[in-house]
Amino acid sequence: xxxxxxxxxxxxxxxxxxxxxxxxxxxxxxxxxxxxxxxxxxxxxxxxxxxxxxxxxxxxxxxxxxxxxxxxxxxxxxxxxxxxxxxxxxxxxxxxxxxxxxxxxxxxxxxxxxxxxxxxxxxxxxxxxxxxxxxxxxxxxxxxxxxxxxxxxxxxxxxxxxxxxxxxxxxxxxxxxxxxxxxxxxxxxxxxxxxxxxxxxxxxxxxxxxxxxxxxxxxxxxxxxxxxxxxxxxxxxxxxxxxxxxxxxxxxxxxxxxxxxxxxxxxxxxxxxxxxxxxxxxxxxxxxxxxxxxxxxxxxxxxxx
Numbered sequence: 001x002x003x004x005x006x007x008x009x010x011x012x013x014x015x016x017x018x019x020x021x022x023x024x025x026x027x028x029x030x031x032x033x034x035x036x037x038x039x040x041x042x043x044x045x046x047x048x049x050x051x052x053x054x055x056x057x058x059x060x061x062x063x064x065x066x067x068x069x070x071x072x073x074x075x076x077x078x079x080x081x082x083x084x085x086x087x088x089x090x091x092x093x094x095x096x097x098x099x100x101x102x103x104x105x106x107x108x109x110x111x112x113x114x115x116x117x118x119x120x121x122x123x124x125x126x127x128x129x130x131x132x133x134x135x136x137x138x139x140x141x142x143x144x145x146x147x148x149x150x151x152x153x154x155x156x157x158x159x160x161x162x163x164x165x166x167x168x169x170x171x172x173x174x175x176x177x178x179x180x181x182x183x184x185x186x187x188x189x190x191x192x193x194x195x196x197x198x199x200x201x202x203x204x205x206x207x208x209x210x211x212x213x214x215x216x217x218x219x220x221x222x223x224x225x226x227x228x229x230x231x232x233x234x235x236x237x238x239x240x241x242x243x244x245x246x247x248x249x250x251x252x253x254x255x256x257x258x259x260x261x262x263x264x265x266x267x268x269x270x271x272x273x274x275x276x277x278x279x280x281x282x283x284x285x286x287x288x289x290x291x292x293x294x295x296x297x298x299x300x301x302x303x304x305x
Contacts, residue, residue, distance in 0.1 A: 034096030091222030179281030210234030221293030
C-alpha cells in the first residue's frame with residue numbers, strides 16, 4: 001500500500017509510484033482492446049480521472065494501483081461494448097493492431113512498451129475478438145493478470161461465480177483455437193522460407209509452405225489497398241501473393257518479431273507498406289494477417305531503421 005497525494009506537493013516517490021502503474025495499464029488495455037492507440041487513450045483518461053480528484057479523495061484510496069486498474073478496465077469494457085458498431089463502419093477487414101518486439105522500440109516511452117508473450121500473439125488477439133466484452137475482460141483480468149474473481153466481479157459488475165463462468169467459456173475458446181506447439185526457431189524458418197518464395201514469386205514453394213485450408217486476411221482500413229475479404233485456401237493465397245510481388249518490384253522484406261512471434265515487415269519506396277503476422281502449425285502456415293492501414297503501423301514507423 002502506498003499513499004497518493006494531489007499533483008501539487010506530491011513527493012517524487014509518490015509520483016513515481018502512481019506513474020509506475022502506467023506500463024501495467026498499457027499492457028492490460030492493449031490486450032482488452034487489440035489497439036495500442038486506444039490503449040494509450042484509455043490510460044490517459046484513467047490518469048486524468050485520478051488527477052481530477054482532490055488530495056483528500058486520493059488519500060482515501062488504499063491502493064491507487066488497484067483503483068487505476070479498475071478504472072481502466074471499466075473504460076475498456078465500455079469501449080468494447082461499442083466496438084461492434086465501430087467495426088461495422090470500418091472499411092474492409094479489421095485486424096488487431098500489430099506491435100513490434102519491445103527491444104526494437106525507440107522513440108516510444110519505455111513505460112508504454114507492451115510486454116510480449118503468448119497473450120499478445122495475433123492468433124490469441126483474434127480469438128479474443130470473438131468473445132463478448134464481459135468474457136474478454138474476465139478472462140484477461142483473471143487468467144493473464146491473475147486478479148481474483150471477487151475483484152474481477154467488482155469491475156465487470158457481475159458475481160464472482162458469473163465471472164468464473166465467463167472466464168471458463170473464454171478459456172474454452174482459446175484452447176479450441178490453440179494450434180499444436182511449434183518451436184520459435186521452426187516458425188522463424190518457415191516465415192523466412194515464405195518471404196524468399198514470395199519474393200521469387202515461386203507459387204509451388206508458397207503452396208508447399210501453406211496449409212491447404214490456410215486463410216489470409218488484409219486490413220487497409222480504407223486508407224491502403226488490401227483484399228476486401230479473407231482469401232481461403234493455400235493455392236489461392238499463393239497465387240495472390242505472387243501477383244502482389246509482381247506489382248511491387250523492389251519491395252524489401254524484413255524479418256521482425258510481430259506480437260512476440262516471427263513475422264515480416266514490408267518496405268516499399270522508403271515507407272513501411274505492411275506488417276504480416278503468421279500462425280504456424282505442423283510446419284505449415286495456417287493464417288496470415290497483413291496490416292496495411294497506416295494508422296495501425298504507427299509504432300513501426302517510430303522505430304529506428
